[in-house]
Amino acid sequence: MPPEGQATFLQHHFPDAPTQEHAARLGMWLFLATEVLLFTALFTGYALYRYLFSETFHAASKYIETSVGLTNTVVLITSSLTVALALHAARQGQGRRAAALLAATLAFGGVFMVLKGFEYHHHFVTGQLPGRFYAFAELAAPGAAMFFTIYFLMTGLHGLHVLIGMGVLGWLAGRAWRGDFSPAYHTPVELGGLYWHLVDLIWIFLFPLLYLI
């Protein structure tokens, strides 16, 4: 017998709320698995060209500003914390608190994108561009253009995910503020949070591979 209030979100084809929640979570994880495989293709390209041009990749990574990458890593890790705390608040029915934490996450995402924008601007100005647009005389070894092709593809696709994640979290923040979530129903916050954590997780690998080594 479902408790009062569940009828608003429990779909007719699920027997009870936990089953629906379980199905939603599994569906989200299947989607995240495809996201992992999407990025795996790019990581494979990175691994292959790093193997083929290891000296050049090592030299090229020195031209990417480590301090910006480090700051962005801290920003994304902290944004993951605020999302986790937002879900915690939503679970306890504290909608306003969840909305504020989601808004903080959104702000962290904004900081990340702005810093990334400054980085991209620097690469454009200095000619560190993909493929035939590469015009950086200081590092003219074979494979240097390929490093920046992979750099832009990986950080670009990741940045796109940050933007999509910000859109999702913004929508969730609005719903949380309106009081849509309760201890009985907070699945959207959980699934949106999962997406944001995946974005953080991919950056955890991008940061050392592109900036550090």
Place this chain on the structure above:
Amino acid sequence: MAHATESAHRGKAHGAGRYVAVWVALLVLTALTYAVRRYDMQEPWHLVSALLIAVTKATLVALVFMHLWDHGGATRLAVLTSVAFAALLIGLVLVDNATRFPYANPPRAASYQDPAGAPRPPAPAGRAPAH
């Protein structure tokens, strides 16, 4: 169904403290990976140490932030399958290229001279030669 109910309840039992603890651990590991880079090591070890730290961080995020610790069963299977296929693709592509005979891959700066003392090919037009 019993499983879903149980996992939903287990997920709610935790306080927020462990999120903060994981956040601190992630910051420490980030500082560590930054510090290790400045440490002088032989070539593969920078890559190995950076990847080990990244995998540790990713595991923390997946288990605690993404609640894989609480939610067993099919979700774990989905994650492990994607990770296994990622490892297969990256691993086999690398093994393929590592076991090719030398001239099947583009020449490297360090391996131009070996294995048979082949002459160094001319650098492409408009590019400085590799150093």
